[in-house]
Amino acid sequence: MKMIETLKKLCLLDGISGDEGEVREYIISQIKDYAQVTVDPLGNVIAFCKGKSAKNKVLVSAHIDEVGMIVTYINTDGTLMCDCVGGVDPAVVYAKRVTVGRKNVRGVIASTAVHNISKSERGKAVGFDKLTVDIGCQSREEAEKLASLGDSIRFVSQFTEFGDGFVKCKAIDDRAGCAIMIQLIKDKPEYDTYFTFVVQEEIGLRGATAASYTVDPDYAFVLEATTAADIPSSSGSKRVCELGKGAVVSFMDRHTIYDKEMYDLAFELARENDIPCQTKTAVAGGNDAGAIHISRGGVRTTAVSLPCRYLHSPSCVINSRDMQSAYSLTKLLLDRTYNR
Amino acid sequence: MELMKVLSELCGARGVSGNETQACKKAEEYLSGYAKVSHDAFGNVYGVVGEKDDARQTLMLEAHIDEIGYIVTYITDDGFLKISGCGGIDERALAAQQVTVLGKKEIQGVITSVPPHLSSGESGFTVDDVFVDIGMTGEQAREIVSLGDRVLVENDLELMQGHCVTSKALDDRSGVAAILLALDKLKGRQTKYNICVLFASQEETGERGAKTGAYKLEPDIAVAVDVSFAKTHFESEEKCGIMGGGVMIGIAPSLSRELSQEFINTAKNSGIAWQTEVMNGKTGTDADNIGVSRGGVKTVTLSIPLRYMHTPTEVIDLRDVEATASLIAEFAMAGE
Numbered sequence: 001m002k003m004i005e006t007l008k009k010l011c012l013l014d015g016i017s018g019d020e021g022e023v024r025e026y027i028i029s030q031i032k033d034y035a036q037v038t039v040d041p042l043g044n045v046i047a048f049c050k051g052k053s054a055k056n057k058v059l060v061s062a063h064i065d066e067v068g069m070i071v072t073y074i075n076t077d078g079t080l081m082c083d084c085v086g087g088v089d090p091a092v093v094y095a096k097r098v099t100v101g102r103k104n105v106r107g108v109i110a111s112t113a114v115h116n117i118s119k120s121e122r123g124k125a126v127g128f129d130k131l132t133v134d135i136g137c138q139s140r141e142e143a144e145k146l147a148s149l150g151d152s153i154r155f156v157s158q159f160t161e162f163g164d165g166f167v168k169c170k171a172i173d174d175r176a177g178c179a180i181m182i183q184l185i186k187d188k189p190e191y192d193t194y195f196t197f198v199v200q201e202e203i204g205l206r207g208a209t210a211a212s213y214t215v216d217p218d219y220a221f222v223l224e225a226t227t228a229a230d231i232p233s234s235s236g237s238k239r240v241c242e243l244g245k246g247a248v249v250s251f252m253d254r255h256t257i258y259d260k261e262m263y264d265l266a267f268e269l270a271r272e273n274d275i276p277c278q279t280k281t282a283v284a285g286g287n288d289a290g291a292i293h294i295s296r297g298g299v300r301t302t303a304v305s306l307p308c309r310y311l312h313s314p315s316c317v318i319n320s321r322d323m324q325s326a327y328s329l330t331k332l333l334l335d336r337t338y339n340r
Numbered sequence: 341m342e343l344m345k346v347l348s349e350l351c352g353a354r355g356v357s358g359n360e361t362q363a364c365k366k367a368e369e370y371l372s373g374y375a376k377v378s379h380d381a382f383g384n385v386y387g388v389v390g391e392k393d394d395a396r397q398t399l400m401l402e403a404h405i406d407e408i409g410y411i412v413t414y415i416t417d418d419g420f421l422k423i424s425g426c427g428g429i430d431e432r433a434l435a436a437q438q439v440t441v442l443g444k445k446e447i448q449g450v451i452t453s454v455p456p457h458l459s460s461g462e463s464g465f466t467v468d469d470v471f472v473d474i475g476m477t478g479e480q481a482r483e484i485v486s487l488g489d490r491v492l493v494e495n496d497l498e499l500m501q502g503h504c505v506t507s508k509a510l511d512d513r514s515g516v517a518a519i520l521l522a523l524d525k526l527k528g529r530q531t532k533y534n535i536c537v538l539f540a541s542q543e544e545t546g547e548r549g550a551k552t553g554a555y556k557l558e559p560d561i562a563v564a565v566d567v568s569f570a571k572t573h574f575e576s577e578e579k580c581g582i583m584g585g586g587v588m589i590g591i592a593p594s595l596s597r598e599l600s601q602e603f604i605n606t607a608k609n610s611g612i613a614w615q616t617e618v619m620n621g622k623t624g625t626d627a628d629n630i631g632v633s634r635g636g637v638k639t640v641t642l643s644i645p646l647r648y649m650h651t652p653t654e655v656i657d658l659r660d661v662e663a664t665a666s667l668i669a670e671f672a673m674a675g676e
Contacts, residue, residue: 079573087456091465095433095651097495097506106498108506108653112574114430115649123466126432132573134647134655136500138584146501160438162448163419163475168438227457232416232471240458285457309473311455313436317473 003183003327004167004320006030007159010175014099014154016068016085017203023064027178027197031185035195044211045197047185054191054338059217059299060184060330061208061288062177062224063201066170067312069093069153071100071133074144078137080107082153083128086202091125092313093155098133101151107133155314165320166243172316174201174287176306177223180327187331191338201288205255208288212295219262219337220301221330222289225318226250226280228307237281241307243319246276247326248305252283255290262302262333269332276325278307285311304330341524343517343658346370347505348497350513354442356409356490357426357545358383363405363509367516367539374523375537383541384553389523392534399533399672400559400637401522402550402626403515403566404543407508408650409492410467412441412485419481420471421449423491427544431466433651437493439472443485449474493652503584503658510654512543514644514661515565521665522672531672533561543626550626554633561599561638563671564627565664567656568617570645581645584657586613587664590641594622594631599640603671610670613663617643642667 015023024045028037035047045064067086074080080100084090098107111126133153137143157170181195194215198207212220230242241248249266251258270277293301304326309317350370355363360383368377368385375387385405392398408429414422421441425431435453440446449472472491474481497507507513516539526535536557540549543566554562568588571580581588589603607614622628623641631639642664647655 075573077571077573089435089453089456089459091432092436092453094435095430095437095648095653097498097653106500106506108500108648108655110572110648110651110653110655111432113569113647113649114428114432114651116569116575116579123431125435125465130574134500134572136502136504136506136655138502142501158438160448163473164477164480166473166475168448168450227455229454229458231452231473232418232420233452233469234454238458282458310436310450310453311457313453313455315436315438315450315453317450317475319475 003179003323006182007176007179010178011159011169011171015065016152016154017065017200019152020064020199027064030182034185034188040210040214042207042210043199044207046211046214047195049185049189049193051189051191051193056218056338056340058334058337059194059196059212059215059220060181061196061198061220061222061292062181063174063207063288064178064197065199065202067202068155071147071149071151071153074140076140078139078143079132079134080143080147082133087312090128090131094126094131096314097156099154099156100133100135101147103146105135105146107135109133157314166317167320168315168317170314170316172308172318173225173311176225176318176323180223180330183327189334198288205288205291209291212292212299216296217299220292220299221333222287222292222301222303223330224287224303224305225308225311226305227285227311228309240282240284241278241280243307243309244321245278246322247329248278248280248307250280250303253286254283255286256293256301258302259300262300265336266302266329266333270329273332275329277329302333341521343521343661346520347514347517350516351497351507351509354492355405355407356492357406357542359490360406360541367405370520371537374527382549382552384549385539386557387537389535396534397560398536400536400538400557400562401519401668402538402540402562402564402630403519404512404626405516405539406541406544408544409490412487412489412491415478415481415485417478419476419478420473421485423467423472425467426490428650430650434467434470439491440494441472441474441485442490445484447474447484495652504655505658506653506655508652510646510656511567511649514567514656518565518644518661518664522668525665525669526672529673533672535672540626547626547629551629554630554637558634559637562630563668564625564630564639564641566625566641566643567646567649568643569649570647572647581615581617583645583647584659585615585645586660587667588615588617588643588645590617590619590623590643592619592623594628595640596638599638603640603667606671607667612666612670
């Protein structure tokens with residue numbers, strides 16, 4: 001299966017932070033013939049690919065959770081109140097379809113009709129305190145049969161390929177990283193390699209904290225989707241990184257100052273092999289590297305990311321060519337790291 | 341008539357104001373089962389039921405066929421589209437929507453948004469702050485997209501809990517469906533009136549199709565079927581109808597009080613679920629233009645309660661569409 005097809009399968013599965021089971025099961029089904037797989041107490045998938053013995057213990061990691069919402073209250077009129085899980089701007093959930101809970105109940109997120117809001121409310125996003133999930137129930141009793149407090153609320157989003165190699169779906173952050181890792185595993189790494197598919201990144205890098213302790217690596221590579229703002233309303237450094245310009249290797253974000261030698265090596269390898277590669281022009285965001293690089297006595301960590309527009313929305317957009325670049329660059333980096 | 345199927349196909353058809361062709365075709369297809377159909381260049385669909393009897397008055401059943409959407413106003417050098425509202429859009433519903441751009445061919449795109457990692461916390465925006473990302477260069481975009489092309493969010497009809505459905509364009513395809521269902525109920529029955537049908541274009545941009553359409557059909561009395569606000573969690577009870585509470589019969593200075601009362605009586609006598617919708621002047625529906633067509637037309641509004649108006653996630657209760665259709669049919673047959 002091509003990476004893009006794996007990505008499609010992964011994106012259409014639901015797995016908001018703390019409720020990643022569906023995604024975990026699928027990943028295990030894909031890699032179990034290629035790796036020794038264990039699941040830790042938090043739900044992280046730790047896969048070990050046996051190869052030749054290497055000087056360094058190398059870890060590759062991506063997170064399996066996605067942002068979403070959670071049911072916090074059931075109103076007497078049968079609508080549900082919700083709050084975000086992970087960093088979700090309420091502006092991107094307004095007037096969207098969602099799926100609620102284990103019974104996969106269809107809902108829509110909405111508020112007061114635009115005709116009935118005051119002048120001061122116009123042009124402003126509606127906060128979670130003024131949003132409800134409508135599942136078509138007329139009373140709390142009716143709603144309680146279908147939804148419970150704590151139920152996960154997931155975006156409904158089609159996987160759509162459009163334009164010049166672009167792909168749109170929910171959860172590309174970080175199923176794209178997962179899809180690359182599955183491919184790396186299936187390609188059978190030459191040397192011993194650990195792969196962790198970790199939970200709860202979106203609520204504070206929690207899965208990676210535990211998994212990196214367990215693996216205890218010397219070097220780590222985090223595969224991620226990172227925020228790109230290459231849209232006409234932002235210019236210069238505010239664009240951060242751009243789609244179609246290759247894998248993103250950052251020098252610093254809000255959680256991590258990356259290993260300088262590895263950062264330089266990434267660009268050197270990209271240049272030597274004609275792989276498009278760029279860095280982020282803003283110190284923004286963060287990823288599991290923040291937890292991994294300070295695990296135990298410290299881990300030399302690199303993040304290889306895909307530039308992704310509209311991150312944490314139901315319509316994340318990447319370019320499939322960048323995915324190929326990230327895959328190729330990661331492979332080269334691994335080869336140069338095992339026996340550094 | 342299978343209401344779910346008809347409504348689903350009507351809602352699925354595209355008909356952003358001024359470009360209603362696909363929706364018109366679909367409506368015409370169903371209307372032709374009950375009436376002699378025609379359409380005009382303005383985008384209106386007409387239907388005449390049976391033979392005209394000059395001894396009877398002519399009753400026009402009207403709903404608008406157009407829907408809210410966007411229109412392309414500019415293409416940037418890097419291939420993004422600027423859009424404007426086509427009708428009274430809800431700007432809060434723009435961010436991160438997947439849209440279809442109806443260019444020389446159909447293409448998919450995404451309305452831009454700024455992720456929380458980069459926003460300053462103020463997440464307000466208007467249609468002027470967003471673009472449609474179609475994943476193309478300026479050159480590629482200009483080959484396919486032209487200024488004036490329509491853009492819309494395509495949410496197909498889906499069944500929710502109870503009797504609720506959600507879709508784009510329930511405003512006012514549910515009105516179109518109610519009229520079709522009424523005609524289905526009237527099939528083979530004697531009616532008190534000559535019956536004609538108008539599915540009007542461009543309601544959302546200023547009730548224009550109804551103006552030309554009512555002139556052409558020249559009715560004596562008219563029923564404008566549209567949607568109105570249904571109570572939901574963050575709506576006030578006094579401004580809204582009750583979802584599933586039945587057809588909303590309009591009472592307003594601009595409507596015929598006599599006709600409103602006749603509809604109320606008909607609903608009472610035939611046990612059809614109904615509620616009133618009181619407006620204090622004009623109605624904001626096609627009834628406003630129909631009422632003053634030619635030498636004046638006695639007009640009433642029938643509204644289907646709807647939640648989240650002008651978003652791609654509108655919700656209605658199918659029972660209210662049924663009640664609307666039943667009331668129209670009962671009214672047309674009264675005195676049979």
